[in-house]
Amino acid sequence: MSLHIPRLLFVGGKGGVGKTTLSSSIASLLAQRGEKTLLVSTDPAHNLGDIFEKRLGNEALAISENLHAIEIDPRQEVKRYIQAVASDTKRFVSANSYAMLDNYYQSVASSGVAQESALFDRLIRLIIEPDSRWDRIVVDTAPTGHTLRLFTLPKTLKEWSKTLLSQQERGGKIESALGHLSDSSSNIMLRLEERYLRYSAFNNRLKDPKECGILFVLNPEHLAIEETKRALHSLKHESLKPYALIINKIMPPSHDPFFAKRGESQARYLAEIDEVFKGERLWKIPLQGEDILGREGLGLIVRELERCLKEER
Numbered sequence: 421m422s423l424h425i426p427r428l429l430f431v432g433g434k435g436g437v438g439k440t441t442l443s444s445s446i447a448s449l450l451a452q453r454g455e456k457t458l459l460v461s462t463d464p465a466h467n468l469g470d471i472f473e474k475r476l477g478n479e480a481l482a483i484s485e486n487l488h489a490i491e492i493d494p495r496q497e498v499k500r501y502i503q504a505v506a507s508d509t510k511r512f513v514s515a516n517s518y519a520m521l522d523n524y525y526q527s528v529a530s531s532g533v534a535q536e537s538a539l540f541d542r543l544i545r546l547i548i549e550p551d552s553r554w555d556r557i558v559v560d561t562a563p564t565g566h567t568l569r570l571f572t573l574p575k576t577l578k579e580w581s582k583t584l585l586s587q588q589e590r591g592g593k594i595e596s597a598l599g600h601l602s603d604s605s606s607n608i609m610l611r612l613e614e615r616y617l618r619y620s621a622f623n624n625r626l627k628d629p630k631e632c633g634i635l636f637v638l639n640p641e642h643l644a645i646e647e648t649k650r651a652l653h654s655l656k657h658e659s660l661k662p663y664a665l666i667i668n669k670i671m672p673p674s675h676d677p678f679f680a681k682r683g684e685s686q687a688r689y690l691a692e693i694d695e696v697f698k699g700e701r702l703w704k705i706p707l708q709g710e711d712i713l714g715r716e717g718l719g720l721i722v723r724e725l726e727r728c729l730k731e732e733r
Contacts, residue, residue: 425450426633426663428547428557428625433637434647435563438668440467441712442637442705443560445721451487452722455555459489460546462539463562466491473714484715488554492542494535501538502526544622626660633663640667640689649696664701667693671707703728 431443440461447459458480461468468489469476478496480488547557625631636651638644652662667690674680693702705724712721 424630425556426629426631427555428559428632429635429663430559430561430633431635431637432561432651433563434639434644437637437639437644438705439463439637440471440560441718441721442635442666442668443558444468444471445712445718445725446635447487447489447556447558448484448715448718449722449725450556450558451484455486456553457487457556457558458546458554459483459487459558459560460543461489461491461560462543463560464494465562468560471713471718490546492539494539497542498535498538501541502534544618548618548621548625629661629663634660635664635666636662637666637668638693639669640686640693642689645689645692645696652697662700664703665693665697666703666705668705669707670704701732 429443429446431439431446433439440463444459447457451457459468461476466476468491472483472489474481474483474489476489476491478490478493480490483489543559546552634655636648638648648665655662670690671679671683671686673683690704703725705721705728708717708720710717710720712718
């Protein structure tokens with residue numbers, strides 16, 4: 421594969437365009453070429469297990485040689501995160517307040533914001549772990565809005581952690597001067613420093629095109645094109661550029677009057693894609709005549725991806 425493929429690939433796009441199929445096929449292709457590949461789903465409506473016809477969970481499971489997959493469970497992640505925070509917090513309150521704190525954190529854990537934050541935190545840990553055994557990581561994301569938050573949240577959390585860290589440092593200096601610096605304060609400082617360094621490392625990786633590639637999947641349809649245009653504009657605002665756009669489910673020519681008319685509409689949208697996204701890497705994948713399931717089904721898309729890569733050599 422002469423074309424440079426970044427170590428980290430995010431696959432996003434409008435709901436229903438085929439993100440999971442494409443991310444699974446890309447991961448399968450990399451694994452077949454000898455790359456130890458981890459395929460991660462951050463979409464709460466996980467479909468990876470359906471495609472591979474395996475029961476996936478919150479820990480990496482072997483799919484085939486060189487390929488593992490994981491469906492991050494935001495509920496498990498937020499539970500783990502809340503337990504750690506609650507443990508730290510209880511050091512600062514009396515035992516009489518424990519029940520109140522537990523009730524509060526239980527309500528927080530059920531919120532969508534908390535679950536999404538915990539999911540992002542787990543993903544970041546998977547990506548930046550220094551002893552990673554993965555040559556490539558492919559992330560199958562939820563629809564576009566979720567994908568874009570993946571690229572903006574680390575910067576926000578980095579600055580937030582930095583602010584908390586500076587405040588904790590000022591408080592620690594005062595406590596130290598008064599002789600009241602506790603082990604709890606020291607632990608919190610270590611947690612904040614570790615979090616800041618983690619988000620900084622992830623943010624830096626996102627900005628490095630050799631390390632991170634962003635692929636958007638779209639169909640030759642008006643709504644998908646418009647959503648992709650907005651997504652690319654948002655990426656540009658964050659100084660990010662897509663690695664490639666994958667135009668999926670392109671129908672073959674037909675003499676049937678109905679499908680011939682659909683084909684004319686498709687041809688106009690394909691021409692619009694070529695014009696609007698001129699200068700971007702465009703991979704065009706034809707509509708398949710059967711559902712994409714299992715190794716055999718994914719093999720159909722893998723061969724199309726190989727063709728796209730070969731054409732760029």
